[in-house]
Amino acid sequence: MQTLTQLILTGLQIGALYVIFSLGLTLIFGVMKIVNFAHGQFFTLTALLIAVLYPFFAGQGYSHVMAFSLVIAIGILASLVLGYLLYQFGFRFFQRDLAGSFILSVGFVLLIEGLLLHYFGGAVRAVPHFVEGSITVLNVNVTYQRLVLIFVSLVFTALLYWVLGHTRTGKAMRAVSIDHEAAMIQGIPYKKIALTGFLIATFLGALAGAVMAPLAMVSPTVGADYLVKGFIAVILGGLGSVPGAIVGSLFIGFIESFGGFYFDPSFANIAIFVLVMIALLVRPNGLMGNG
């Protein structure tokens, strides 16, 4: 029973991280119909900046909370700037061009990863937890950091649902993702909505990097692993579908948690792939995709 609770909690925690990450991927696909491989770079940049700047600010005499708030803000802001630049000087010209935008994003991945490796070195860095300590739930010890991750994921998923369901921008985004031409006829400013969607996705990618940083080792290539899983989650759930991304991410989280415990981590990864292949045989557009 204790093991089961432990595994479920681990699954939830891994899944929660993938949820934040893959919501960004699915949002960009929905609004701009592009596949953005560079999404992992927002994640990496934020995590790296936190890992590098936290010791610096802590050394300057800032308190733990202050230093963390500062580095998280800087990390996410830097990713947003990067996202804006990528949009303005790249993706803007390749909207609704699947092959073109994909290849462009691959170019950005190579460039940014090369630059990060050049400036930060290949070394692996550790980041202290935001909040120390742990709590015992049903005989299982859970660190607060993991609870923070699950909490952040819940809050931002709910927020995204609210934005998409109840705000003008969100409704416009949904309209654009269904039929962008019809949306433009209705007077929805497509370009502005595309940029907003891209920046929200960038923010989600950066946020995932920020909450992941204390839980795993940070290196300039850390984004690539999450990118594979994030995309698998999105394929499984259906590209462009928000509930699909959530279901897909939780599915991957649980397989990783249970498969990793009863077999081993690489077995879990192979199992995920095989299961997704089977799912695609039955539903070629993902579990919740419709086109």
Added chain:
Amino acid sequence: MDKKTISGSFVALAVAMAVALFLKDGYSANLMAWMAIAALIASGLRFVTLIGELNFAAAAFVGLGAYAAGYSLTILEWPFLVSLLFAGLFSALIGVGFGYVTLKTKGPYFLLIGFAFTEVIRLIYTRINVLGGNSGMIGIFPPDFLMDHFTVFTVGLTGLLIIIMYAIEKSYLGKCFIGIRDNDQVVLSVGINVHMTKVLCLSIGAFVSGIAGGLTAYVNNVISPADFSFLLSTFALAYLKVGGEDHPLGPIAGAILLVFLGSIALRFGGGDHIFYGIAIILTLLVMPKGIFGLWESFKSSRKHVDVVQQSAKGGQA
């Protein structure tokens, strides 16, 4: 494929092989072999774009070929040519299975599942002890009679395969592939099995990638799982994009140019990731159709000028 193209391409191939024959120092010979293999991988990628799909699993097929060649040569001790052929056939076989399942999907789904496939296959190598796990396999040497001229052999074989792929592209089958890309419903309506035709196209691409992988193993003598990550597909895509995907010579030109420039970048200690990244981004933004696209538009604009001048003359007369 008309006779002029056939004879022209064989003459070009003979010239390339003659150049390879005269490369005495080891590094430049290897560089030329790498260019030839890169051109083959990129051409294989282009071949699958005929059905309108971006085959990001190409790196996986190259890896399968390399491991098939390495395993059959060093452990099963098969003869060289048999092991090379086995590399291609093994990749093609996996390609049939992979294609049968994944080609039911299209566009982004196919692309992303290929990406995942590449990473999973890489994971599988590390789990199999007989394949050397994480450190890979060593001692994959070409036979003695080819040792000194392996680059000539590599250039010849890659050239031949590229010509065969072009011949298929120009054949009835190639028309079917392009028909599927443009509108698969039309192809379906004349009674062609669209799904199996797509699987066939992918398998031919996988066969070619497998041969390229086998050649990689023989040229480098060592292989490891890290050599066949999705970056390999990414680089192949860069060759294809920079050269221009609309022209069969595009991937060749792109491969030669980028492998050459990449080797110079390495000599200056620059990271090749940054270099390839910039190459892809600049190409897409400045010349979306690649070098050959630029060339075509240059030719057509000159033709246009000629026509204008002639009509102007005609008007005067």
